[in-house]
Amino acid sequence: MVIRTKFMFRAGVTVLALSFSAPALTHPHVFAEARLDVNTDSNGNVASLHHVWRFDDLFSSTVLVEFDKNQDLALDQSELEEVGNVVHASLADFNYFQLVTHDGKDVPMQAPERLIADFVDNQLIILFESAPDSPLPLSGKVEFGVYDPTFYTAIDFVEDSYMTVNNLPAGCSSSVVRPDPDEALAQNQQSLTDAFFNDPTGNDMSKIFATRLELTCSKDS
Incomplete structure (x- = not known):
């Protein structure tokens, strides 16, 4: 779960770009605390996901320096909009x-219309909402x-x-799953190759380590 920052200079203007070509044996350099709210509709489908990410002080200060065009040590609305874009x-x-x-099975998601950036207590906050491409019923096992x-x-x-889940149907139970890295590696040993460890960006196996909200619902819930 990683945002990699790369600074590029174009026409004398510093642009903050996000690059994802992580080197071998990479490890987290940017840290964020997250909140996820799953919203349901009256038909028992997933209506939307609401994400909030609060980034660490070091990364936040880097963003402040790069996007503070008027150098007033704050990010005004136009500067925050640029960060979000x-x-x-x-x-x-x-x-x-x-x-x-x-x-x-992976669920295709619509791209959020926009990301909202804010700066609170010297920390960058990113907020956005997304929705499934097609109706996603709360039946069987659904993970986020x-x-x-x-x-x-x-x-x-x-x-x-x-x-959290807002208005979780009566036929559903929820739990937060925090995979143990050693167990995740052992359970997926046959799927993990040298290529994964040398270049994790070439596949999506890193999701086996992700903290998940797991919903288990009866088929008629």
Whole structure:
């Protein structure tokens, strides 16, 4: 779960770009605390996911320096909009770090219309909403999570209560799953190759380490 920052200079202007070509043996360099709210509709379908990410002080200060065009040590509305636009474009190829599955199969998600950036207590906050491409019924096993396939950004849910479902149907139960890395490696040993460890960006196996909100529902819920 990783955002990698790369600074590029174009026409004398510093642009913050997000790159995901992580080197071998990479480890998190950027850290964020997350909250995920799953919203349901009256038909028992998943209506939307609401994400909030609060980034660490070091990364936040870097963003402040790079986007503070008027150098007033704050990010005004136009500067925050630029941050949101850059992050939105950069995460498009990575499904915005979302993990959504239904009975073990990946669920296609619509791209969020925009990402909202804010700066609170000297920390960058990113907020956005997304929705499934097609109706996603709460039946069987449905899982939600956030992970960065490059391992460069660690996005963590500090408390189980930071992963919630609004109006969970009566026929469903929910639990937060925090995979043990050693167990995850052992259970997926046959699927993991040298290529994965040398270049984790070439596949999506890193999701086996992601903290997940797991919903188990009866077929008629």
